[in-house]
Amino acid sequence: xxxxxxxxxxxxxxxxxxxxxxxxxxxxxxxxxxxxxxxxxxxxxxxxxxxxxxxxxxxxxxxxxxxxxxxxxxxxxxxxxxxxxxxxxxxxxxxxxxxxxxxxxxxxxxxxxxxxxxxxxxxxxxxxxxxxxxxxxxxxxxxxxxxxxxxxxxxxxxxxxxxxxxxxxxxxxxxxxxxxxxxxxxxxxxxxxxxxxxxxxxxxxxxxxxxxxxxxxxxxxxxxxxxxxxxxxxxxxxxxxxxxxxxxxxxxxxxxxxxxxxxxxxxxxxxxxxxxxxxxxxxxxxxxxxxxxxxxxxxxxxxxxxxxxx
Numbered sequence: 001x002x003x004x005x006x007x008x009x010x011x012x013x014x015x016x017x018x019x020x021x022x023x024x025x026x027x028x029x030x031x032x033x034x035x036x037x038x039x040x041x042x043x044x045x046x047x048x049x050x051x052x053x054x055x056x057x058x059x060x061x062x063x064x065x066x067x068x069x070x071x072x073x074x075x076x077x078x079x080x081x082x083x084x085x086x087x088x089x090x091x092x093x094x095x096x097x098x099x100x101x102x103x104x105x106x107x108x109x110x111x112x113x114x115x116x117x118x119x120x121x122x123x124x125x126x127x128x129x130x131x132x133x134x135x136x137x138x139x140x141x142x143x144x145x146x147x148x149x150x151x152x153x154x155x156x157x158x159x160x161x162x163x164x165x166x167x168x169x170x171x172x173x174x175x176x177x178x179x180x181x182x183x184x185x186x187x188x189x190x191x192x193x194x195x196x197x198x199x200x201x202x203x204x205x206x207x208x209x210x211x212x213x214x215x216x217x218x219x220x221x222x223x224x225x226x227x228x229x230x231x232x233x234x235x236x237x238x239x240x241x242x243x244x245x246x247x248x249x250x251x252x253x254x255x256x257x258x259x260x261x262x263x264x265x266x267x268x269x270x271x272x273x274x275x276x277x278x279x280x281x282x283x284x285x286x287x288x289x290x291x292x293x294x295x296x297x298x299x300x301x302x303x304x305x306x307x308x309x310x
Contacts, residue, residue: 013152250263
């Protein structure tokens, strides 16, 4: 019998390749003898580096060409940082499995020791995220937020070259690339709620390819993480969120009660107004929890923020 061949579509950054190789190893472990190849694809998000994502189409720019490869059947599966996936996937595609979550928090990186409160007045902080900008300015209105694009090593290099006093990145990427020593502070939830599904990998496949779906699920799916990201993405979908709107949500299990606790945020880009909420429930009700949290924030006035930022 001929061994199954899998082609993984991936971006070409150092972090994307780490993620793709991780999934390759997992597939080889659960499907002994299979052949796994990587197809490196340049996305629009990789090509456009001098414009904020919010102005050119948001995080969906990192997945569009990869989804085209799946639909054209030149690739069998795609590996994504799940926070880059929009709430609605392209028709004919589905998420086959989600990984266990790496450190979910945002990481503050400085050239020396310190934390967000020790930065000098008017410090220049780099980020490309409206969500981070909103929450940083709510905590420190004096900060100057400057656009920061590029892959993880490039962003750190810009910090070390003196272009910024600090930069904020997803801690998960730094951990996966062996750059933990660059983290000065993990920002707590009361300062920065993470992006939806931050720290989680997702495998996307064609909805009609049951063999690939089964292999991907077996290779990577984590039963504890899945309801968390389902709740977070249900919140994002109900809010109608995009890269132009500062939205955040993070779900985790309360190990004392076994309940799922989902916290969320919606705010103005300048940090002048932030709405927060929290709901708890059982994992089987994760979609309802996400929608409930969205309804809570909308009742607080999030609709006005959404209208103002679109």
